[in-house]
Amino acid sequence: MSARRAVTGVAGLVAAAALVVVASGPATASPATEQVPWRWWDGAAHQLTNGLADPPGINRDDCRPSPRHPVPVILVHGTGLNGGNSWATYGAALAAEGYCVWAPTVGAPPGLGSTGGFDSLTGASAPQLAAEIDRVRALTGAHEVDLVGHSQGAIIASYVTATTRAHAVRTVVTLGVDPARSGEGPPEFVTEFLEVISPGTARRDAEATLAWLGDEGVPFARGVRYVAVVSDYDELTGPVTAPVVPDFVDLRVVRLQDGCEADRSGHLTVLASPRAVDLVTDALGGTAAEAGDARPPRCVPADQLLGVLAPVPPR
Template identity: 40%
Template structure:
């Protein structure tokens, strides 16, 4: 699917009473993960007098809203088996610190053990999403590229010092973006490459796009977005859609700072879009990949028009069924499209 028109919006979601037994079980698992938040959590400053226990503040109705709303979709799509639950609880509990003070950022870890080749002259830097890290992203998105001879680096960005294995949490403007810019500088210095390519997954696509245009213009040749957010949807990514009972706790602003910045009118979006009102930098090749099975960022929320910007829906380009937000990263169709966008063998 190529072009610059806005994709059509898919049909509405199925009513809750028509969900399958497996889907209901997954939601029960999510409820269990949310119930784990009933542990005592220090209250964020500046949000008014709220109880110390999430269970006292989040009503059953609000919890049901979370299950059936954007946050529930996000968690289910990231990890349909429910294994993400502990990481969510971990993040909301402050990453080993009070919820209002998650601690200083961890340093970006990005060992460079490969060199570009004549066939693939630009190193590829993977930019992971929320709750993720470079080590886990490499086998999902990096290994298929490495098998084709690409030099691939997978740093961990936006983690807190108290838990350096979970990135994509801290501010993009203050932490993840500058860290990625530093990784780009380091990779270019070590490898001698004039430019790098970036592959961003989920929130990582926004980090890659922001860094390419604002922090390191001229240093990036191509950006590939896998289920990414590009700032065009006026509802933001997640924070503005959360039920009031959850948002009042300030959890997103206090701990998931990167996601909180992906909201309409935020300083990040303003700086990223700039005076030319586009997230794209002229001269850079952009490929945006999205699937209709992604409840968080389907094509109509992920695709943004721009000169020379390529849109690809895997099920259209390669056939097969739509995938989920989390499933995209391990889908062979995604791997083929990413490789092709970077100049490798990209046939489905």
């Protein structure tokens, strides 16, 4: 991601960070529920009012995949956020569909508690996500997992998949990134935040980003499905078009506004867009896809900064 785009998104990221709960120690998962919160800040509000517990639906180590949804889902948060305050909407929605869902916090430097995404890609975020993939597979007995990443979390998910865990990942769904630029790695303002990363570590991260592209020059792994959900109103990426990729790359770019210009979700508000939730669920093989049901994704008016502006009907 270019420095210009990084600076453009700083205001939104700072706004998100204001809702981050900084705490040490694990959070306790709540039972799954069909009640889906439709505000992008609901995860942070839940943590603040529930003793730092995760929102319903995520991080339930007692969950076992069903024959209907045999692939566990791991949600990967963006810069300055954590697993619990990012994924209240998606966690509840996917759990209601019958998925087993985990949302770890990765890249939290010492002293910042549950504020993730500010540490080294190679020294923290990537190995932590790889370890979570291994843990969830061992816990559930699943051969593969699906990854859904937002912003820097999408970059981390794609990086780990391409470099170390292609055999263990079935699908990577991204939100808030331009897939043509994913191989550039996290922006500089992230890797230099609070000087938590030494010059040597920053150099290794940069070198790893180049290696991520591999011999074929693309940040995509063979045999893995990629779905990029993009919005014309994303403050960091702007409008995105599908990149030209080699034939072996299984990549589909889905524009949020196709068929629903009323959904103007931005970089953070896409975390609670009903339409984005439906597109992600379908990408993972949700109810509509399995049943051959032609129900379209919901189209609910959403503001770029505030998010959902109307009641959300069931799909």
